[in-house]
Amino acid sequence: MNQPSNSIANTDRRDFLKISLGLALSSTGSISMMSLASAEASGTLNAYVNINADGSVTIYGPNPEVGQGVNTSLPMIVAEELDAKWEDVQCEAAPVQQQYGMQFAGGSLSIPMRWDEMRKMGATAREMLCRAAASQWNVPRDELTTADSMVRHGPSGKSGHYKDLVAAASLISVPDEADVRLKAPADYRLLGKRISNASAEGIATGKPIFGIDAKVDAMVYASFVKCPSIGGVAKSANLEAVRALPGVIDAFILDGTPGPYNFDIRESHAIQSGVAIVGKDTWSTFKAREALKVDWDLSAASQDDSDSIEAEALAALATGRVEAEIERAGDVEAAFANAAMTADSTYSTDFVSHAQLEPQGVLVSAATSAVEVWTSSQTPVFITSNLAKLLDVTPGNITVHQLRGGGGFGRRLSNEYIFEAALISRRVGAPVKLQWKREDDMAFDYFRAPTYYQLQGAVTDDGQLVGWKNLVAAASTDGENANYGASYRPYDFPGKVIPNVVVEQSFVKSQTPTGAWRAPISNVYAFAEQSFIAELAHKAGQDHRAFLLNAIGDKGWIKEGDMASLNTARARATIEAVTKAAGWGRKLPEGHGLGLAFFLSHSGHIAEVAEVSVDGKDITVHDVWVAADVGQVVNLSGLENQLQGSVVDGLSTMAAQRISIKNGAVVQSNYDSYPLLRMPQSPRVHVDVLNSGYRPTGAGEPALPPLAPAVCNAVFDACGERIKALPISKEGFKIV
């Protein structure tokens, strides 16, 4: 019964006006009352729930679906409180409208941000159906129960399907929030179960549900060629020759906006300069690029060289160059002076690309003042305001359709390709399907920033970690502020747990744009921190697990009830569960090693253990165990999928993914020079979900950070080599 969720045709046909009636929630999560008393009878109970005449229930998922499963999990939350029969639920992408609040996918926030709202929407709709039944059957409301899209009255044996009650229910005024009861978790029928992705059948049968599949009549195709050295400006090009090529409709220069290109997803509508080639199909525009010759003005272009950035960063750390303090607690110098043992180590990671499998692309119709966008953006909520400025149209004249994205990982948070397509469409006077080549996607990313951490630890003679220093060398465009993802943010551990802590930083010039990449900062810092703690344990002659548990301690919540905060009991539980599952301390086969890591990011307490074997520089990762506490489980299958996928993604990235920059331009161009992990290299992944019952939090990101340190700790256990730079290919290691 579940339909592919994002079909363009369906979205086009939908009566937008109708669903914009009903109750809307402000972004704070409180319900604003919009009485339906004067509305006509309809199947619509609120902005998220529509009961259809055939008995099916349409539930709108407000946030973009890029593979994290929210267009299944968010509707599940509504369906649970609504008591809708899941087999009859159709999950649809909501239109992009103010009433749906913060429509974006980032920070693993969809579930925690929408948890209260989705429950209230389902429960309120259910209450309205019950009230309709009570008045129709002339029975007390409190004697009614619901299940499987039916209202039942036990004493009289009466029952009615939602489809037969919805018309009356839609005329009832919205109940007071206080009168709407939410279920106790013990009564959940759906949440916590394994539910297949709502679009599973559409995906398996090739339905055109992705951003790249968007089509409208009379659309033309476009490719946009930018200067390889980021920020270079197109002065002139052989446009006449290109226009004469078969299949080419037009070719022209877009001036672009001067750099640097900061990761400003809310306000920016900047695009880089380049040459647009418009054609009658995708291939004509790709092929024409081969004949295109552009004279680039490089005076403002980036001159970055990733080797120099690295050399300068490492020199800054080696000489202890400090330009700013990030965090300080206790008396660090005394802790180090009095320590029984100290150690220091420098860790680094390179630029990384997102490499999501669907390259950026979008369909924009901006020929007239009525603008329409079909996109798999992670930030649809920020498209309208920026397009309005860019095109000088009123926001009310812009319609944005959300389509499924072929992977996000933070890549689709920035919307520059939409602005490119909008300008091209405006110029050619037709709807334009802009398709970036894979090579464009790799060259013009907002990359994961390179990072450099020099860590020092002080341990007492009874093995307690009491002092911690971290000197960060951060890439910076202006020399005063770290570029996105290049630095450090104060984490509860070590900052609020180890008594004496200082984190300082210096800056290294870099103009290469960086942005959010799955679990920003955590994804690199966890590698440094959790590897270094294993180093300290080793040097102190202690079992790593015992040392780590001891370091985390037992303070409980660092900030009571704040899900983003460290709860040492949750941390300990995941470490204990994962080491038990992996058989920590067991005798391993010859050449094998076990490695452990724990990290808290995006409110997810996650511990992982890897089992590897090492043959020379060839590393085989046999098994990875994950224990995860992300609170109340919504969709167990979706959650497990994210945990499993994060392990593979983490391994894929640490293995050999590396973006190098020469003369401001990216060296790698496609998956041959920027390899992703393949099936034969991927480990068995065993996941253990600890349903702690806390408020649910997101799972798209937090399982990635512990993977690299777990694997590197296992490599050390297996062969005594300590990996301190990612990707590991830099030191000649390979995942086989």
Place this chain on the structure above:
Amino acid sequence: MTTITINGKDHSFNGIDPAMPLLWALRDHAGIQGVKYGCGVGQCGACTVWLDGFAVRSCQLTVGALEGRVVTTVEGLATATLHPVQQAWIDHDVAQCGYCQAGQIMSAAALLERNPSPTDDEIDAAMAGNLCRCGTYGRIKSAIKAASGAMTASALFYNAMEAEELSA
């Protein structure tokens, strides 16, 4: 003009560059969009289709060279019911973003056509050309095994029926 049989129907490509990769001919000119663009250089497998029953990368084939050939895409895999591989993909909730999965399904189904009970190593070898950025390899493997079981079971059932009919 080039005529190709696509999912059982003849399709004539008129007035397009014969050097156009089959991928773009299918997507832009034949309304077949299950086939996906991931890399264009034969590295990712998102564009996998069957050519005369063999899994191939449609970004690496030029449409002009395919006169009279038979192409099957994920849209043409199901008959009256879903192909066992498609069903297994749904049952095992394989997809995350799903972008790679049409290609994965075409590679997996081609494998099982020839080798209905592949070993783990044979699955690895057959699937090594299909990237999944979301990391669903474990589920893909489980789904292939389930589909293999279903296909073997139905083949056994079919053979048993046939044997019964013959002996009757």
